[in-house]
Amino acid sequence: MKFLTLTLAAAAAATANAGVLTSDNWEAETAGKTIFVKFYAPWCGHCKKLKPDWDKLIDAFDGHKTALIGDVDCTAEGKPLCEANGVQGFPTLKWGDPASLEAYEGARSYDALKKFADENLKPICSPSNIDLCDADKKAEIAKFTAMSDKDLDAAIEEQETKISDAETLFKDEVKTLQKTYEGLKEAQDNTIAEVKNSGLGLMKAVKTQKAKGSDEL
Structure with a gap:
């Protein structure tokens, strides 16, 4: 047991x-x-x-x-x-x-x-399955294999930096768009509030009342 x-x-x-x-x-x-x-x-x-x-x-x-x-x-x-x-x-x-x-x-x-x-x-x-690669990929692998470790590291860093820069740009632009959206939303809300406070509701009420008066006549 x-x-x-x-x-x-x-x-x-x-x-x-x-x-x-x-x-x-x-x-x-x-x-x-x-x-x-x-x-x-x-x-x-x-x-x-x-x-x-x-x-x-x-x-x-x-x-x-x-x-x-x-x-x-x-x-x-x-x-x-x-x-x-x-x-x-x-x-x-x-x-x-x-x-x-x-x-x-x-x-x-x-x-x-x-x-x-x-x-x-x-x-x-891949480098470990090169027999599965087409001619272009085999040539690319051969080119990278022939590079020194230093040059290969530099090439990798360069490409990774491009990705990092693209991600940073995206995030920065999204922040800018968010601020623009917030500004436009605030302007819209303020305009709506001003219009309502200017007597729009009363104008509509008077118009409705007038229409009722005309119907009664």
């Missing part, structure tokens, strides 16, 4: 840790696979809501040779992974080559997630 209890406890622990990715196991777990990852925080309400469907998805792909569904706790051992992947909110879902993940913006029901995973978590063109 004691042995059975220990066995069940071990099985439960293994299930609880299934799909958990950290800085220590990232390379080993994701090597050669196309992945779908949930970056989360345990206290996040939306993360808690998504958990049952996400755990079900992890189970559906458990043991898959070329696809992996994973969890990264951004408040624990997975924090460096979250920082490296630019995670700013929870939960953040990303997919693709482990070295270059893309944001997932689709629906988050189990059926939608499963459909996306079935259609997209396949071996894709």
Whole structure:
């Protein structure tokens, strides 16, 4: 009986840790696979809501040779992974080559997630799967491979800066639009208030009364 209890406890622990990715196991777990990852925080309400469907998805792909569904706790051992992947909110879902993940913006029901995973978590063109690349991508990979580490780092930084600048511009413009909206809304409210205070209501009441008088005549 004691042995059975220990066995069940071990099985439960293994299930609880299934799909958990950290800085220590990232390379080993994701090597050669196309992945779908949930970056989360345990206290996040939306993360808690998504958990049952996400755990079900992890189970559906458990043991898959070329696809992996994973969890990264951004408040624990997975924090460096979250920082490296630019995670700013929870939960953040990303997919693709482990070295270059893309944001997932689709629906988050189990059926939608499963459909996306079935259609997209396949071996894709990458330096580790170069045989899946077309001629243009192979040439691009060859060009980047030939670059020195310093030049490659500089090129990556340049492109990431473009993304960062675009995000900053978007946020700044949204703030400007918000201020413009607030100013226009205030002007509209003030004009409406002035018009009403100028006697518009009484004008309409007098007009209605006059119309009644004309009908009586």
